[in-house]
Amino acid sequence: MAAVVAARHRMPAGAALVTATATLAPFLYPSLLLNSPARPAALLNLAQAAVSAVSPPSCPAAAASGSHSRRRWASTTTTTTTAGTPGDTVSTVNNLPESRLNPAPDDYAAPSFADSAELTLYAGRGGNGCVSFLREAYLPDGPPNGGDGGAGGNIYIQAAHGETSLHKISRRRFVRAGRGKHGQGSAKSGTRGEDVIITVPVGTIVRELERQDPTAEEALSIKLYRAEMKARRRRELEIEEEERRQRKLERQRQEKLEQEGGRSDAAREAEEADNGRLTETDEWEEDMSRRAHARMAKHDQRMEQEELEQDEIEDPQRHKWLLYPGMTKNDMRSAEFPSLPRRTRLLQQPPAPVYLDLTRPTPQPILLATGGVGGLGNTHFSSREHPRPVFATKGDEAVTMRIALELKLLADVGLVGLPNAGKSTLLRAITNSRTRVGSWAFTTLQPNIGTVVLDKYSGRPAVAARPLPAVTPGHSGGVPDPEDGPADPRTRFTVADIPGLIEGAHLDRGLGIAFLRHVERAGVLAFVVDLSAGDAVAALQALWREVALYAAMRDEEERARAAINWDESTPDPFAGPVNLTATFLHNAEHNDGHGSSDAAAATPTMHTAGKPWFVVATKADRPATHDNFKALKAYLDAITAGSEPHPSGVEAAWTKRCAAVPVSAINGQGVDRVVHWMVGLLSDDQ
Ligand SMILES: Nc1nc2c(ncn2[C@@H]2O[C@H](COP(=O)(O)OP(=O)(O)OP(=O)(O)O)[C@@H](O)[C@H]2O)c(=O)[nH]1
Numbered sequence: 001m002a003a004v005v006a007a008r009h010r011m012p013a014g015a016a017l018v019t020a021t022a023t024l025a026p027f028l029y030p031s032l033l034l035n036s037p038a039r040p041a042a043l044l045n046l047a048q049a050a051v052s053a054v055s056p057p058s059c060p061a062a063a064a065s066g067s068h069s070r071r072r073w074a075s076t077t078t079t080t081t082t083a084g085t086p087g088d089t090v091s092t093v094n095n096l097p098e099s100r101l102n103p104a105p106d107d108y109a110a111p112s113f114a115d116s117a118e119l120t121l122y123a124g125r126g127g128n129g130c131v132s133f134l135r136e137a138y139l140p141d142g143p144p145n146g147g148d149g150g151a152g153g154n155i156y157i158q159a160a161h162g163e164t165s166l167h168k169i170s171r172r173r174f175v176r177a178g179r180g181k182h183g184q185g186s187a188k189s190g191t192r193g194e195d196v197i198i199t200v201p202v203g204t205i206v207r208e209l210e211r212q213d214p215t216a217e218e219a220l221s222i223k224l225y226r227a228e229m230k231a232r233r234r235r236e237l238e239i240e241e242e243e244r245r246q247r248k249l250e251r252q253r254q255e256k257l258e259q260e261g262g263r264s265d266a267a268r269e270a271e272e273a274d275n276g277r278l279t280e281t282d283e284w285e286e287d288m289s290r291r292a293h294a295r296m297a298k299h300d301q302r303m304e305q306e307e308l309e310q311d312e313i314e315d316p317q318r319h320k321w322l323l324y325p326g327m328t329k330n331d332m333r334s335a336e337f338p339s340l341p342r343r344t345r346l347l348q349q350p351p352a353p354v355y356l357d358l359t360r361p362t363p364q365p366i367l368l369a370t371g372g373v374g375g376l377g378n379t380h381f382s383s384r385e386h387p388r389p390v391f392a393t394k395g396d397e398a399v400t401m402r403i404a405l406e407l408k409l410l411a412d413v414g415l416v417g418l419p420n421a422g423k424s425t426l427l428r429a430i431t432n433s434r435t436r437v438g439s440w441a442f443t444t445l446q447p448n449i450g451t452v453v454l455d456k457y458s459g460r461p462a463v464a465a466r467p468l469p470a471v472t473p474g475h476s477g478g479v480p481d482p483e484d485g486p487a488d489p490r491t492r493f494t495v496a497d498i499p500g501l502i503e504g505a506h507l508d509r510g511l512g513i514a515f516l517r518h519v520e521r522a523g524v525l526a527f528v529v530d531l532s533a534g535d536a537v538a539a540l541q542a543l544w545r546e547v548a549l550y551a552a553m554r555d556e557e558e559r560a561r562a563a564i565n566w567d568e569s570t571p572d573p574f575a576g577p578v579n580l581t582a583t584f585l586h587n588a589e590h591n592d593g594h595g596s597s598d599a600a601a602a603t604p605t606m607h608t609a610g611k612p613w614f615v616v617a618t619k620a621d622r623p624a625t626h627d628n629f630k631a632l633k634a635y636l637d638a639i640t641a642g643s644e645p646h647p648s649g650v651e652a653a654w655t656k657r658c659a660a661v662p663v664s665a666i667n668g669q670g671v672d673r674v675v676h677w678m679v680g681l682l683s684d685d686q
């Protein structure tokens with residue numbers, strides 16, 4: 001590459017190499033810049049690699065050795081040639097021979113990882129019913145035979161053990177279930193839309209952000225329409241009643257007048273003469289006022305009519321009908337439809353908001369969004385009034401939902417330490433993990449999980465499996481397996497290595513404390529402290545401070561969430577067939593047996609400080625670390641004895657057996673003791 005750069009810019013290959021190294025090498029070959037005395041040799045190697053890449057080696061043996069050495073250069077810090085065997089190279093990293101526990105910075109496996117994702121779920125809408133009639137030879141006007149539409153697909157979620165990350169889901173962003181196919185003639189029903197199951201890792205929390213349920217909205221608008229119609233009918237009845245009353249009064253008045261018919265004719269004549277005088281004098285005025293009244297009445301009537309037209313609310317159920325294709329909009333407006341049959345979804349939509357804490361594999365998928373019901377073909381509507389129905393019903397729109405997924409890895413032991421403390425090296429030493437190791441801060445950028453296998457051959461004891469985390473108050477926890485028996489003896493446990501924390505991580509310094517969520521659920525916390533990097537006690541206190549602050553923040557979040565007044569309405573058990581899992585979860589949420597006093601005790605702060613913990617004092621092989629270890633041990637003994645407070649400052653925190661295990665992870669020394677200690681605390685934790 002350097003030679004290509006040199007050719008392009010007409011400068012000597014060496015100069016181009018130096019420029020390229022200065023700009024790109026720190027990122028491409030961090031190992032080259034780690035050890036300054038080794039730098040000239042590394043540059044020379046890189047130059048050789050560049051030359052051999054441009055000019056192919058002349059013989060096959062040279063080609064083989066060239067490609068081999070190129071690979072080696074890429075993965076070593078220094079290459080020393082042992083005296084006497086000129087061809088033999090020994091790679092050293094950190095002035096020690098390169099090994100699995102002392103790997104070169106580029107010797108690692110980095111699986112893709114994401115711990116959060118947001119998804120929009122579109123359940124499938126139902127297919128439309130079909131308007132069709134049988135037509136055969138000598139039977140031009142056969143009976144209706146339109147098929148029903150198929151139901152739309154549902155969207156489920158399932159937690160499975162094989163999954164370790166949400167990265168695939170976070171790239172998808174949308175999940176669509178299949179839509180139901182439309183019905184067809186010859187009474188052919190449409191097929192169902194395909195269901196979709198979202199598979200997530202165990203430890204995922206599903207939170208509903210938003211939902212649109214057109215069926216629920218439609219049901220609401222139908223209810224409103226019916227209420228409005230009822231109110232109008234009541235008003236009309238009241239008016240009719242009033243009119244009837246008026247008519248009755250009028251009749252009574254007439255009768256009264258007739259009874260008074262015995263009055264003297266003379267008086268009547270005098271009265272008529274009076275009236276006649278009046279009529280003569282005001283005839284013109286009366287005529288005018290009558291005309292004005294008539295005009296006003298006409299105007300009022302027109303206004304009333306207009307108001308009525310404006311108030312006219314359309315029956316929302318009319319949109320559900322589908323007419324024969326040859327019919328116009330006017331036909332649609334004037335068409336008379338029978339009453340719409342009441343239909344329920346096969347599976348009931350879980351009540352909002354969905355909140356699932358999938359702390360264990362789900363035995364069966366959990367329903368999130370239900371597909372729409374398929375429409376009915378015209379066969380359903382043939383009756384005496386409609387012998388040849390030219391209408392069918394449309395399929396229902398389906399639920400659209402936005403959910404947030406958050407993964408909290410479920411490791412048994414969480415490694416917490418400052419950057420560059422040696423957490424990843426320790427994980428490599430006790431598990432088969434190939435996490436990245438490098439002598440700079442923030443080598444690890446994503447959580448890594450390793451599995452420690454406890455088998456009788458390695459002398460590691462078997463330990464009974466830790467019970468899975470209990471359902472937290474207010475959360476619908478994972479689906480409990482009714483067949484869960486007593487815990488089996490554990491043959492393995494998992495350890496999570498997370499990116500390093502720095503002081504002030506809770507203020508978003510360094511990589512922040514977001515990664516602490518991955519050790520939040522660990523049964524045991526192992527604080528990894530570098531004995532060669534200054535005061536170990538101060539480092540431990542700083543780590544606990546950050547952990548406690550994180551727990552307090554989670555505490556605050558929980559309280560804020562609990563303050564939101566969720567819709568507690570339970571689904572109507574008689575509304576139709578029920579998704580049993582969802583109902584179970586809903587009920588579990590409300591009957592989980594945690595009283596409010598328990599809820600206060602189970603706050604994350606106490607939950608974290610109450611965990612068993614110990615300190616792994618690494619890099620004990622480095623000189624002048626003994627005194628530091630002694631001071632650390634004395635501090636931990638004081639905590640166990642109760643003369644020093646717990647470093648988190650939380651009262652009643654776990655201080656049963658605070659210990660520090662000195663190790664040299666890079667040499668694999670003392671790591672078995674670490675495993676034993678972890679196993680001991682895991683069994684304590686039960
Ligand atoms: N001498 C010695 N060096 C060690 C030991 N453990 C780790 N190291 C070295 O310390 C450096 C940092 O080790 P990592 O395991 O990457 O440290 P980390 O805590 O994972 O670092 P971040 O991922 O950045 O938080 C590497 O160069 C290791 O080789 C040890 O026991 N002894």
Ligand SMILES: [Mg+2]
Nearest residue numbers: 423424443444
């Ligand atoms: Mg690391």
